[in-house]
Amino acid sequence: MDIIVYSGPLHGGEIVKEMLGAKYEVRIVEPTAGSLLPQFEACTVFLDASMKVPISAGSISKADKLKLIVTATTGADHIDQKALDNRGIPLLTLKGQKEILKNITAAAEHSWCLLMACARKLRSAVHHVEEGKWERIEFPGEMFIDKTIGVIGLGRIGSWIARYANAFGMHVLAYDPNISDPPAYVRSVDLDELVTASDFITIHVHLNSETEGMLNAELIRKFKRGSVFINTARGELADETALVEALQGDIIKAVGVDVLCGEPDISQNPLWQYSQQNSNVIITPHIGGFCPEAVDKVVRFSCKRILEYLGAK
Template sequence: MSEVLPILYLGPASGIAAVTTTLGSGYQVLSPATTPDAVLPLLPQVHAILDASMKVPLRQADLDSAVHLKLIATATTGADHIDSKALAARNIPLLTLKGQKQVLNELTPAAELSWMLLMACARHLRAANRHVEAGQWDRELFPGMLLKGRTLGLIGCGRIGQWMARYATAFGMRVIGYDPYLPEGEWPATIEHTDLDTLLQNAHAVSIHVHLSDETRGLIGAREFALLRPGAILINTSRGARMCSKASRPFRTAACGSMRRSMTTASSRRTSAASVRMRWTSC
């Protein structure tokens, strides 16, 4: 009788059946709660990790205990929560979606989330919803921002940025973009090429879509925040580390007090808690 190999699946419960069916009877799918306390004790027995949650960091000390580990696959383009150097030292492959253009070009959830957040902020949806839930109805408190004729600034004009440009164009917005890594020959016709300072100074809404690296960490700091126009909306559905949380504090205070420079950063599990709080009162 052949050995049944334990495989660790980290992700939503809705994916367990698909993983189990795909792998077949030769594998036992372990699907604990996605917390370090539940996951890390299982590492010594697993032969592969399928990560669709990104909630549990896997550092060298953790990976050293995974003595049977032969593969990690993560359903993301970035994997900064996994110690890739520790894996490389043991010749263990780390598979991500980075470079899988045929698959990625058809995936729009991140762009849809970003556009939803932009619209929610433009219409003060969260505050208006709480207002109605409290039994009130004063429309004058939430006039919102008309998107037609306004300017969307995209920091990062790759796959997600280009979907954002399509949505903005459909709403009648002008789209400007900054991306020093996108070749000139691949620049989208729907996005006007500009530099970062000009983008921040002119955009009514800014949306960030870049990978986390040493170059992009802290990309938006005190200087960049100060360039934003009053009333600008800032969406960050990339990693929270792209923005300096200390630099954002004065602007968070302004947003809570007078909404002169109302901004938001929001994401799924990838954005830092400090970033998520930026516009909790005014959206």
């Protein structure tokens, strides 16, 4: 019997059992390397809804029975795709699955949440009250109306951000070479103009060999003075050391991120280290897409893909 290994939220595991348990052996595995990797090496299909454990070429080489990996996520940079390609094993992600993704707004909403939290100094204000203080004058906020937001990547999530910004009365700039006809309230610009003109900069692109490090130190030094930077896509898209230097030099006023280079091991990450002594950086643990109703939808969709694949075989 084929073995399906699932790693992710427990309620998603119940869906996997419901949809696949009658035909296959389903193993629900905790998303830690010690628990997952031995089970991965024994499975036929791996369904990943956590992204917490890197799947290396070494682990893939030991998985003799592996036929398919499916992720309930758009990104899968934690999996060695070259090793899968060498063995002819498909990797199915949610990238490009527009029908299932079009009404999943969790990551866009979290991006906007970080944007608002940075604009209103929410981290330091909350800590202030937790310490029993009540001095509003220490936390001047920033209104969004008539401000300019620069959206890097006008795909599914970036388009939602542009819509939110328009509703808040902001001017919307966008950089996306793949979009030739943006909405009327969006003005397409090059990357240099976007970073120099925007009060808020937010990035929403897939990580690949072309986009890795696209916000390099030279470009970050061009950010509009006093701007806010938001990243809920992937940490590797921006030079995090350069972001810290921009924060220290008052080029960037605040940073809100849901992703870091090297996650989940973040102890040596420069942005995290800076945040330990500075409240103008807000970091959340890659929770942007983690809403139960969203997870349930994508896990069900992923199970259907597994049934289709194994049925075809």
